[in-house]
Ligand code: SF4
């Protein structure tokens with residue numbers, strides 16, 4: 001793997017330089033308290049893990065799996081026509097390790113039995129520049145095995161104090177650093193030592209830890225636990241946790257017919273298994289009628305069903321769901337309760 005160093009005082013120049021590879025997007029302030037991936041017009045506005053702005057409102061999925069996406073246009077004259085409008089290349093700068101893992105997770109989902117061309121034609125146009133970060137109280141990527149990445153980036157920048165060690169992940173990434181000229185330098189022993197010091201220290205920075213060991217089996221045992229009713233009563237079913245989650249991918253598809261009754265568009269938009277309509281089928285039957293059923297379904301899909309399909313949970317520990325839940329539901333606390341309270345949350349025969 002090729003590694004070079006980017007001195008911090010050259011970071012803005014490098015972000016500017018990346019514009020020659022596509023429209024650069026990076027985390028920037030949105031409102032007073034939030035940040036979002038947005039097009040960069042002024043590199044000095046880019047937030048690189050500043051306190052309070054660790055996680056963006058929406059993750060990277062908004063670029064490939066759009067909140068609302070027009071798939072087709074239809075009319076009696078032309079039949080069905082692909083509505084995709086070619087997009088230019090993009091470079092997303094400042095992506096944390098957990099979010100890169102989330103994209104790898106979505107890649108697996110959308111490249112399954114039926115490859116989702118709508119997702120991949122956008123995905124192929126986007127270069128990813130990762131960056132190291134310092135966890136806050138809500139991060140638990142360390143527990144989910146997503147605090148480091150070995151793939152899924154074109155470049156990855158690791159903070160070593162006065163600069164970043166830049167790992168080159170692809171030939172496109174190689175072009176980015178080769179064409180950057182003297183913005184990039186070599187690195188020395190002090191950089192290596194600082195890199196290793198930070199790597200060794202990193203696990204101790206996590207205040208939130210989750211033990212997922214044997215969780216799928218425990219969730220099976222706790223399928224009838226009272227905890228689901230309790231959490232269902234607290235949850236508003238607003239779906240925010242699904243919208244902000246970098247690995248949630250459910251969508252709904254609708255045909256919107258124009259007033260002429262003939263032409264229209266087929267659209268898909270983000271959906272959530274927390275919504276009552278999500279499991280409703282023709283005839284009006286709903287497989288998950290109660291809020292408790294829907295809350296349980298999302299939790300089990302993340303930590304059990306996805307494991308069965310892909311060998312790992314569908315959670316990268318980014319903390320967005322807990323940060324944004326208006327009902328103050330703490331999802332790490334949920335895992336702990338499920339794992340620890342096995343005898344006290346049960347009712348009925350099993351408890352006796
Ligand atoms: S964000 Fe909270 S209240 Fe809203 S659906 Fe998710 S768990 Fe329920």
Ligand code: SF4
Nearest residue numbers: 245315316318319321
């Ligand atoms: S479930 Fe919550 S913590 Fe896990 S990836 Fe989704 S938003 Fe992040």
